[in-house]
Amino acid sequence: MSSVNDLSGKKRAILVAAEKCFAMQSYEGVSIRDIAHEAQVPVALVGYYFGAKNELYHAIYEHRSSYIAERLSDLHKATQHADPDMALNAIIAAFITPVLRLNEQPDGVNFSRMVMRGVIDQHEASARITREFYDPMAREFISALSSALPAAPIEIIFWCYQFALGALLHHVVDTRIERLSEGLCPARNAAVATPHLQRFITAGIRAAALAPPHPSVKEHPA
Structure with missing residues (x-):
């Protein structure tokens, strides 16, 4: 599994944005729309790369493992x-x-x-x-x-x-x-x-x- 630092472009931007959102609010309080807004990408792109919110959450830990x-x-x-x-x-x-x-x-x-x-x-x-x-x-x-x-x-x-x-x-x-x-x-x-x-x-x-x-x-x- 690649690390966050191995990623580039919009995929990395989404992961970094998701970390920031999950750091600032509870898991339940963060929406995919919040993450897309922070990453400055279309909402659909978050799901395209990472799937549902729980899978994006899991992907962060995989890339930080x-x-x-x-x-x-x-x-x-x-x-x-x-x-x-x-x-x-x-x-x-x-x-x-x-x-x-x-x-x-x-x-x-x-x-x-x-x-x-x-x-x-x-x-x-x-x-x-x-x-x-x-x-x-x-x-x-x-x-x-x-x-x-x-x-x-x-x-x-x-x-x-x-x-x-x-x-x-x-x-x-x-x-x-x-x-x-x-x-x-x-x-x-x-x-x-x-x-x-x-x-x-x-x-x-x-x-x-x-x-x-x-x-x-x-x-x-x-």
Whole structure:
């Protein structure tokens, strides 16, 4: 599958316009006419290239899936580390770095916001995307984290993945840090943000994995 950057002309214009529309409004609130207007193409051309709205929505993720492949490729390299600490650091780098690089691109910002809207709105089109593109990747990262932290109960690993994902998603859609820091912290500069986010997530996961069980958590019987 070609990426968005491989496309040209009106087909690319439609995908980029659709990302922008889905980033600004809910899935239900966006119409094919809205997308055609944003792309400055006839309404019929959207359907000709991509079909119905749900298929266009799916096509966006297909054309953006190279960043998922990059994350999985980096994950595979990370799991080759014999040292657990190095492996954990590399796993988190694989998880966040391709996302932050994509988010530096103007079109990537819209895609990030579109992903976040899909998580919040939980409509059928986004559920299909999650099942097809993100759940398989999540399982691979969870398995890698479990291997790097063999003493951690598996339920803790699941929580760690959930919270790591939350930190990543919030960062890529929220630029308020630039205002709060009066420009000291450029939110979309991947070279600046990546090491901080990587250390934050890695340390949090390591702390959670090594913590004694909470009194409210009952241990599973042997």
